[in-house]
Amino acid sequence: xxxxxxxxxxxRGWIAAARKLFVLTGAGISAESGVPTFRDALTGLWSQxxxxxxxxxxxxxxxxxxxxxxYQHRRELVSAARPNPAHHALVTLAAQKPVTLVTQNxxxxxxxxxxxxxxxxxxxxxxxxxxxxxxxxxxxxxxxxEPPLCALCGAMMRxxxxxxxxxxxxxxxxxxxxxxxxxxxxLVVGTSGLVYPAxxxxxxxxxxxxxxxxxxTEPSALDATADLVIAAPAGACLPLLWPQAPxxxxxxxxxxxxxxx
Ligand code: APR
Numbered sequence: 001x002x003x004x005x006x007x008x009x010x011x012r013g014w015i016a017a018a019r020k021l022f023v024l025t026g027a028g029i030s031a032e033s034g035v036p037t038f039r040d041a042l043t044g045l046w047s048q049x050x051x052x053x054x055x056x057x058x059x060x061x062x063x064x065x066x067x068x069x070x071y072q073h074r075r076e077l078v079s080a081a082r083p084n085p086a087h088h089a090l091v092t093l094a095a096q097k098p099v100t101l102v103t104q105n106x107x108x109x110x111x112x113x114x115x116x117x118x119x120x121x122x123x124x125x126x127x128x129x130x131x132x133x134x135x136x137x138x139x140x141x142x143x144x145x146e147p148p149l150c151a152l153c154g155a156m157m158r159x160x161x162x163x164x165x166x167x168x169x170x171x172x173x174x175x176x177x178x179x180x181x182x183x184x185x186x187l188v189v190g191t192s193g194l195v196y197p198a199x200x201x202x203x204x205x206x207x208x209x210x211x212x213x214x215x216x217t218e219p220s221a222l223d224a225t226a227d228l229v230i231a232a233p234a235g236a237c238l239p240l241l242w243p244q245a246p247x248x249x250x251x252x253x254x255x256x257x258x259x260x261x
Contacts, residue, residue, distance in 0.1 A: 007230045008240050011213050014185055014228070015242050018097065022183035023090060024201050025103045025110070028190020028216060032084040032235040035107050041074050055163045060131070064156055068147040071159040075125055083113035086189065086234035091115050092245050100179035102172075104191060104198045106161050119172050119179075121198050127160030168197060180205040186212045187241075190234050193222035202226070 015021070027037050038051060046054075049070075053059055060067040091114040093099055102119040103110055108126055110118045130137045134153035142148035148157040162168060176198075180186065186205035193199045202212045202225050214226040215237050223229050230237055 007213075007228045008232075008237065010228055011230060011241050014211055014213065015093075015097075015187070018183075018185035020183045020185070021093070021097055021099045022179050022186045022201070022205055022210065023093075023099060023101045023189065024186070024191060024198065025090075025101070025105060025189045026191025026193075026198075027105060029086050029103075029234045030081065030084075030105055030107050030109055031190065032086065032233060033081040033107075033109055035081045035105075035109070036077055041077055046070065046073065052164060055161075056165060057131070057158075057163055060156075060158055060163075065146045068159075069145055071125065071161075072145075078107045078125055081107065081109060083109045084235040086238040087113035087115070089238035089242070089244065093242050095245060096242060100175075100183065102176045102179065102198075102201065104195065119176050121162070121168050121172050121176060123159075123161035123169065125159070125161060128157045129160045130155045131158045173197065176201055177204065180210075181208045183208075183210050186210045188212065188214045188216075188220075188222055188226070189238065190216060191220065191222070193220045 027035070038055070042049060042051075054067055054070045087109050090099070090101060090110065094101070094115060100119065101110060101115055101117070102121060104122050106120065106122050106125040108124055130150065133150060133155040136152055137150035137155055138152065139148040139157065140151045149155065150157075167173075180201045181204060183205055186202050188202050191199070193202075199221065202214075202222050206212050206225055211227045212222075212225055214220060214222050214229045215232060215234055216229070217231065217233050
């Protein structure tokens, strides 16, 4: 394993030679876009709360308006953010090679940059879903600050993110595992590698013969799995790792992903 910013040249060679890439991203890739992490968003009147007060199904059942307002607050923070050069570079990469892009982020910035078929392991901040819905749920006009209710069964709409103690979305998990097992190069960007099962994916890729490159400003739990660690900010580093198209396609005029249900 090499930890060296000069590893950029080595990474360029590996990426140029790769046939199938698997990219796993975490909060670090959105740091240069100004997206606060869950804990960073706990400011002001939210600073009195623990994550467990705000991001579990039990908390939502107990205090639905509070949790709903917390996610509205986070949506507002993320709505101000724009993709950075790291997000855009991954769009360029996908135009050159088969790439499976798997993210732990819920901010939708990969899609906003123009990435397609993004596998979102932890859901999306801009999606909602019904909690114990009847299957024919539709909303009545919501009371401001409270989750919408189904006009038929009274079920509550909840944020479409994965809360503590919940399983990952089954299809996303299956597709991520399959892609990790079938890549020849795994690029890990901006994740501490502490949250499972996402953190197991680079190891899975390695077990199946892939090389693993980590890009992170700090040491991470995945450094031990990596063949190459590049200590650099994602926005500065990723555009150096493969040729950038003269006019990288970007959908900066597009909107955030719409509600799922
Ligand atoms: N470029 C690259 N890496 C960076 C940058 C940057 N500009 N800025 C920060 N990092 C790195 C940090 O060093 C850290 O290792 O990004 C990582 C972010 O780690 P976490 O905040 O733990 O985020 P992540 O790994 O995505 O967490 C996984 O945990 O909080 C839950 O559900 C949440 O999806 C999240 C999951």
